[in-house]
Amino acid sequence: MSGQVTMMERLKKAGKSMVDAGAKTMLKTDIVFLDREIKLRKQAFGIEIYDLMEELESNTEMNTTGKETKIRSAFDQARKDIAVIQAKKECKREEMAVLEAEENVEPQSFNIPPSSGTVLTN
DSSP states (O other), rough: HHHHHHHHHHHHHHHHHHHHHHHHHHHHHHHHHHHHHHHHHHHHHHHHHHHHHHHHHHHHHHHSHHHHHHHHHHHHHHHHHHHHHHHHHHHHHHHHHHHHHHHHOOOOOOOOOOOOOOOOOO
16 A cells, blocks of 8 residues: 555656646746846837937927926836836746745655654653
């Protein structure tokens, strides 16, 4: 009977290992997509700032402080958007670390011998 339990434990461990490997692959893929999202947001910011600065350069009705405020606002929004994406990336990395930590922990089985009625003291 103990041979079946050992085989079953091995099958469960192999199955969990496959699931964990799949989960890690998905997390890595998610991180790649989040990196791409950050790059796209930065590119969009560049276009937005260029267009904004071009518009503000020809605007003679707005003072320099107002123009700087508009530019700063665009930057703050982009930075906020990127921070949200970075936080998602960090969550994915933490999930990967948990999976890796779980892989390195072997389930412990305690072989407790049956009671002999003898009390051992040091």
